[in-house]
Amino acid sequence: MKKKRLQYLQIFILTLLSFKMMAQSEITISDKTKIIATAESTQAAAGILKLYLEKSVSKPFEITTKSQKESDASEIILEISNDKKLKANEFNVKSDSKSIYITAPNQKYLRYAVYTLLEIWEFRKFTATETYIPKVTQFTFAKNTSKIYQPSFDYRALFFPDCYDEDFRDWHKLDWHIDDFGLWGHSFSMLVPPKEYFKTNPQLFALYEGERNTESLCMTNDTVVNLVEEKMTEIIAKTPHAQFYSVSQNDDVVYCECTQCKAMNTKYGGPQGSFYYFLNKIAAHFPKTKITTLAYLHTFKPPVNLKIAPNIYTILCPIELDRGKPITNQNNPSFIKNLENWSTTSPQLFLWDYTVQFSNFMSPFPNFESFQNNYKLFQKNKVKGLFVQGYADVPGDLSELRQYLLAKLMWNTDIDIKAVTADFLRGFYGKAAPYVAKYLDLIEANQSKSKAYLDIYSGPVQARNTFLTPEAMDHYDHFLEQANNTVENDSILSSRVHKLRLALEFVYFEQAKFYGKNQHGMFVVNNQGKKEVKPGLTERVLKFSKSCNQFGVYELSEDGISPDNYYKEWIEIGKNTTTHLGEDLKVTFIIPPSDEFKGKGSYGLVDGNIGYKNFNINWIGWYDANPEIEIETKNLDFNLLKLNFLNDQRHWIFTPKKIKIYGFKNQKWELIKEQICNNLTEDYEITTQSWEVENQRFSSFTKIKIVVENQKELPVWRKRKNKKAMIMLDEIELYKK
Secondary structure, three states, X not given: OHHHHHHHHHHHHHHHHHHHHHHHHEEEEOOOOEEEEOOHHHHHHHHHHHHHHHHHHOOOOEEXXXXXXXXXXXXEEEEEOOOOOOOOOOEEEEEOOOEEEEEEOOHHHHHHHHHHHHHHOOOEEOOOOOEEOOOOOOEEEEXXXXXXXXXXXXXXXXXXXXXXXXXXXXXXXXXXHHHHEEEOOOOHHHHOOHHHHOOOOHHHEEEEOOEEEEEEEOOOOHHHHHHHHHHHHHHHHHOOOOOEEEOOOOOOOOOOOOHHHHHHHHHHOOHHHHHHHHHHHHHHXXXXXXXXXXXXXXXXXXXXXXXXXXXXXXXXXXXXOOOOOOOOOOOOHHHHHHHHHHHHHOOEEEEXXXXXXXOOOOOOOXXXXXXXXXXXXXXXXXXXXXXXXXXXXXXXXXXHHHHHHHHHXXXXXXXXXXXXXHHHHHHHHHHHXXXXXXXXXXXXXXXXXXXXXXXXXXXXXXXXXXXXXXXXXXXXXXXXXXXXXXXXOOHHHHHHHHHHHHHHHHHHHHHHHHHOOOOOOOEEEOOOOOEEEOOXXXXXXXXXXXXXXXXXXXXXXXXXXXXXXXXXXXXXXXXXXXXXXXXXXXXXXXXXXXXXXXXOOHHXXXXXXXXXXXXXXXXXXXXXXXXXXXXXXXXXXXXXXXXXXXXXXXXXXXXXXXXXXXXXXXXXXXXXXXXXXOOOOOOOOOEEEEEEEEOOOHXXXXXXXXXXXXXXXXXXXXXXXXXXXXXXXXXXXXXXO
C-alpha cells in the first residue's frame, strides 16, 4: 500500500514539474497582452491581429505604439524593418522570454506574418467566407525561438473563385495577376489590332502558309517594333503601378514565315527564335520594365544560341501534360528536358499550371496526387513564379479544396499534404469529412489504377471505362450518401456535400446521353417502339441546373454553356431521337475511325441515338481519312438513306466534300448515287447537317456501302501546320417513305 502511495506521489510531482516546465518554456498570450504597432505602417497588420484575437478570446486587446520593456506583461510587437538579413519576400516570427516579435520588410509581408501566427494558433481560413476561430481563453508561444519564413516561389498567383477576395489572398500569401499586370496574357492583337492595321498594312502580320494571317505578327518588321513600343508606352503610362506587362503571341499556332523571320528561326532553333529576337528589341527599349511572355505551343522550347534580355520573364505553359500522374523522367522525359533547358536559358522563369478540367467544370478531375511532386520539380528547376489556373470565378467541382491546397503548396512545397488535406476536410465538411475523404481516396485510386491519360480537355464520356465507370459511380455515391446522412440536419454542411454530389449527377447525365437506349442511357423504348427519356430524369437535370445557379456555377466549361442552357439542350436532345429500320443492323468499318473518336464502335452509327453538338458524345470521327462503311441490309425494304454530320470548324471538323452510295448485288458493287456537298464557308457556330438519298432500288441489295470524301485541303481561315480535316458522322438512318 505504501509502495502504491509512493508511486502516486511521484506521478503527482512529475505532473507538477511538467506543468511548471511548460509554463517556463512558453509565453502566455491573453487579453492582458498588448499589441505594439511600432509605426503607422504597422497599424493595419496590428488591426488584423487584434480583430481575430478578440473573436477567439471574446475580450478586447489593446494596440499601443510603444513597448513597455520594464513590464513583465507579454507583448506582440510588429515591426517593418530594413534589416538586410530579411529579403523582400521574407518575414521573421521570433520570441524572447516574454514577447513575440513579428518583423517584415514591407506591409504586405507583415500581414502575411500575422496570418502565419494565427495559423500557428489554429485559426483557419478555408474559403473567403468560412473562417475557423478557436474559442480559447489564452494562447501560448514557445520562448526564445526564431524562424524566418520564405516562399518556395517568389510570385504566386492563383486563379480560383475565392482569390477575388483580398483577405483570402492575404491570408494565403497570394499575389493577384489582375492587379499586377498592366497587360496580361495573349497580347499581340491588343498591341497591333488587326481591325486597325490589316487592310492597309498586311505586311505587319505573319506570313503563314503563304497567306498573311492576323493571328500573329511579323517579328522582323521594324514598323511592328515601333507600334508595339508606342502602345507599350501608352499602357505603362496608364498603369504605372503594375509589376509586369505581357508581350505575347495570340492563342494560336500561327507564326511568321517571311524570308527574314524564317532566317531567324533557322538561326535560333525554331519559331521561338524570331520571337525572342523581337522580344529582346522591346526589352531593350524598356530596360526597367518587367516584360512577360508565354512559352506556348510553337514557342514552347527555348531559343538556341540567343541570350534572352534580363528583364524578360518567360512563363512556360505545359498545356499538354497528363494531369493524372506526377511529372517524372519516366512519365514525361521530353517535358523534363524542356524544363531543364528553360531553367538555364531564361533569366526569369515562371510557369503557368493548369489544374482543372476546362471542358467540364463540374466533372470529377482526380489530379490532387500530382500537385506536390510537380511543384517540388518546378522549384528544383529554378521556377521563380507560378500562375495557377483554375476555374476563375466559377466554383467548380472541389474548388474549395483545390484552391486551399494549391495556395499552401505555392508558399511551401514541403507541407505535409495529407495532414493539410485532412485538416481542411474536418474544418469544411465537419462530421461528413471521413466519408468525403473515402470518396476522394477511391476516385484517385481508380484513376491511378487505370493508368489512363488525364486531359484538361476530356470529360465523363472518355472516362467511362477508367475512373468513372458506372460501378465506380455507385461506390462514390454510396460514400457521399453516407456523408450527407451525417450532416443532414446541418444546412451549411449538407449544402457542401450536395455540391460534391452535383459532380456525380453531371457525369451521369453526360454518360446517359452517350449510352442512349442502352443500359445507363437516358432513353427507354415505350410500348409503341418509340424512344422517350426515362421517367424523372429530366426533372433531375432541372434540379441540377437550379443547384448550379444557387452555388454560383454560371457556366459549365470555359466560355461554355450555362446551367439554364444545359437544361434546354437536354430537352432538345430528348426530342432528337429517331426510330428507323436500320437500328441494330450489322455495320463494318472498311476504313476505321481515329482511335480517340471510335465512340461505341460501328454499332454507334445505328443505335437510334443521334449526336447533338458535343463531338465527344455519340459522334464517330475520321481524321485525315475518308470514312468507308458497309451495312448488311439483307434486302431490307427501305428507300431513304439519311446521313448526319457535324460542323465544328474550331476543332477542324468539317462537312464532307462528296458522298457516294453503293449497293452490293450479284457479287459486285454498284454505284447508286454520288452527292457533291456544299462548298465550305467560314462559320464557327457548331451545327449538324444531314444528307438524304432516296432510291427505290435500295431493297434489291444485300449490303450498302457509304464512302465519304473528306476535305483534302483545309479552308484558308483554318489552315494550320500539322492539322488536317476531320469528318464526324453519327446516325445512319434507313426509312420506308
